[in-house]
Amino acid sequence: MSEGQGGANERRQNLIKLASAVAFIAVAVVVVLIVVSQNQGSDSGGDSNDLDGIAEVKQELAGIPQNGMVLGEPGAKVTVLEFADLQCPVCKGYSEEVLPEIVENRVRSGEAKLSFRNYTIIDEQSIPAGAAAIAAGKQGRGWNFVELFYRNQGIEHSGYVTDEFLTAIAEGAGVADIAKWNRDRKSKAVLDEVSATTAEAQELGFNGTPSFAMEGPGAEGTEALGTPESAGALESAISSAAG
Amino acid sequence: MKAPAEGTLRGVATFLATFGIGVATYIAIAESGGGSPVCVAGGHGCQTVAESSYSHLLGVNIAVFGIFGYVLLLGAALLRGDLARMAGFAVALVGFGYSLYLTYLEVFTIEAICQWCVVSAVLMTLLFATNSLRMLAYVGTEP
Numbered sequence: 001m002s003e004g005q006g007g008a009n010e011r012r013q014n015l016i017k018l019a020s021a022v023a024f025i026a027v028a029v030v031v032v033l034i035v036v037s038q039n040q041g042s043d044s045g046g047d048s049n050d051l052d053g054i055a056e057v058k059q060e061l062a063g064i065p066q067n068g069m070v071l072g073e074p075g076a077k078v079t080v081l082e083f084a085d086l087q088c089p090v091c092k093g094y095s096e097e098v099l100p101e102i103v104e105n106r107v108r109s110g111e112a113k114l115s116f117r118n119y120t121i122i123d124e125q126s127i128p129a130g131a132a133a134i135a136a137g138k139q140g141r142g143w144n145f146v147e148l149f150y151r152n153q154g155i156e157h158s159g160y161v162t163d164e165f166l167t168a169i170a171e172g173a174g175v176a177d178i179a180k181w182n183r184d185r186k187s188k189a190v191l192d193e194v195s196a197t198t199a200e201a202q203e204l205g206f207n208g209t210p211s212f213a214m215e216g217p218g219a220e221g222t223e224a225l226g227t228p229e230s231a232g233a234l235e236s237a238i239s240s241a242a243g
Numbered sequence: 244m245k246a247p248a249e250g251t252l253r254g255v256a257t258f259l260a261t262f263g264i265g266v267a268t269y270i271a272i273a274e275s276g277g278g279s280p281v282c283v284a285g286g287h288g289c290q291t292v293a294e295s296s297y298s299h300l301l302g303v304n305i306a307v308f309g310i311f312g313y314v315l316l317l318g319a320a321l322l323r324g325d326l327a328r329m330a331g332f333a334v335a336l337v338g339f340g341y342s343l344y345l346t347y348l349e350v351f352t353i354e355a356i357c358q359w360c361v362v363s364a365v366l367m368t369l370l371f372a373t374n375s376l377r378m379l380a381y382v383g384t385e386p
Contacts, residue, residue, distance in 0.1 A: 012383025015325060019332060019378055026333045030340035037300055037344075089296045121290055123354065156295060157352055207290050208279045229275070 046154020048168035053151035058174070060100060061143055064108055069134060069142045071103070072113030078216035078241045080112055080234075083119035083201040084146075084209045086129040087161065091210045092150040094227075101231035102238070112216075112238050116146055117197035119209050125161035128185070130194040132166045135184035136175050144173035218243030246380035256320035256331065256373045260313050263366045267309035270359050274304055280359045291355035297348050305345070309363060312338045316370055323386035331374040339371035 064071055070079075080102070084091040099114070106112040118130030129149065136145035149169050154160030166185070167178065175181045184190055204213055204224045212225040212234065219241040228234040246252075273280040279293035292298060298305055312334055319331030342364040349356050 008383065015329075015383045016379075019329060019382060022329055022333045023336055026336040027340060029337050030344070033300065033337075033341055034344050037297060040296065040299075040301070085294065088294045090294055122294060123291075157354060207281065208274075209294060 046152065046158060046160030046165065048162070048165040051148065051152050051168055051172045053148060054172045057144055057147040057151065060103065060147065064103070064143075066137070066140045066143055069116040069137045069146075070113050071116070071143045072107040073110040074113070076107075076110055076113040077243075078106075078112040078214065078219075078238050079115055080238060081115045081117055081213040081215065081222065083117050083197065083204075083206055083211045083213070085118070085120055085122050085126045086133065086146065086149045087122040087126050087153065087156050088209045089153065089156070090208075092153045094210050095147060095150040098228075098231045098234065102234055106235060106238050111242065114143075116142065117200065118194045119201035119206065119211065120194060120198050121209060122156050125159070127191065127194050128166065129161050130197075131185045131190045132170065132181075134190045134193055135181045135187075136170055136173055138184050139175050139177060139181065141170075141173045141175045145169055145175070148173045212237070214238070214241035216241035216243065246376055249377060249381045249386075252373050252377040252380075253320050256370060256377070257317060259366050259370050259373065260317035260320055263313035263363060263370070264310060264317065266359060266363050266366065267306045267313055270363070271304055271306035271310060274298065274306060280357065282358050288355040289357040289359060292349060292353055292357035292360060295348075295353045295355075297345070297353065309338075312367075316374070319374070325382055328374075328378045328382050332378040335367070335371040335374040338367040342367040 061071070065073060067074060082099075084094075102112070103114070107114055116133070118126070118133070120126035120130055133142055133145045133149065136142050152165075152169065154165075167182075170178060170181050201209075201211060204211070204222065206224065206226070208227060211227055214223045214225055214237055215221070216238075223241065225234075225237050228237060270280050274293050279290040282289040300308060315334045316331060316338070319327045319334065321327075345360060346364050349360060
């Protein structure tokens with residue numbers, strides 16, 4: 001073997017050793033990313049013994065009429081249909097960051113009303129969660145239930161949507177007759193309503209939550225809107241639907 | 244067994260990374276604003292995965308990280324020399340490792356399969372194989 005070949009081989013061996021170190025670092029980066037991914041939702045609720053946001057939700061919705069799952073004046077010109085899954089983290093973000101502005105600017109003024117409709121996509125637990133919201137709506141607390149659920153939403157597929165959790169949310173939302181709420185949420189009519197609104201969302205062509213549709217003098221029937229990226233975009237759509 | 248010519252490996256990696264940029268960009272655009280990619284064979288797997296909290300890392304859509312990774316891999320495939328070989332190997336290893344984790348989440352945690360994510364995972368696996376072969380066979384040799 002010539003001296004030149006020996007030098008090249010040695011350099012190659014050194015580079016292979018360097019590659020091993022690079023591989024070690026790359027694996028460490030993956031481990032860090034996994035840890036970050038696992039921890040990002042670890043404090044996100046799902047605890048029936050420690051509910052957050054009861055007073056906040058009560059304050060946000062105070063003085064606004066509720067009829068079933070509709071929030072706002074019954075005679076409001078525009079109806080904003082929100083198709084959402086209570087277990088969906090994007091819906092939670094939307095409920096906390098976008099909808100408060102809409103409620104304050106458009107619903108409280110009587111210009112629009114918000115109709116919550118279940119679009120169950122996360123897993124089977126979304127069905128009893130949605131039914132529990134509708135049952136709360138029968139006692140005028142549907143939106144309190146929805147908003148309080150979001151503020152205490154757990155990690156999806158973790159099994160946090162138990163009877164105990166739903167009952168704690170209902171009590172926190174101010175549902176007065178828990179026995180009636182329990183009967184209602186397990187009734188066929190309510191469970192059928194969850195299925196029906198999910199089918200309605202699919203018929204409107206929605207493939208994500210939350211998705212919105214508009215009804216009003218300026219809209220043609222039920223106008224599918226999709227997911228506006230900001231409160232401003234949703235407000236513009238409300239203005240258009242108002243005619 | 245003799246490894247394919249480095250030019251061939253770089254060509255394959257260029258094709259895979261370009262394809263990957265397209266797939267990741269589609270996922271990122273489809274998911275912006277709360278939507279989800281359209282599952283080719285129907286079903287709601289893509290939707291369920293897109294709605295999952297695991298679809299974001301530090302508030303950023305995973306697909307955006309994917310685009311970034313594929314761009315780096317494209318750059319490594321287009322460039323010659325040991326630095327490009329090492330960088331391609333390292334980025335592909337990170338991408339492959341995280342793709343394995345995401346696939347595990349889809350199967351065992353989210354319990355839904357997104358076909359677009361599967362395509363991306365396959366591309367990352369092939370890129371890892373291609374870049375590993377390139378690095379092991381040609382590192383320390385003349386470009």
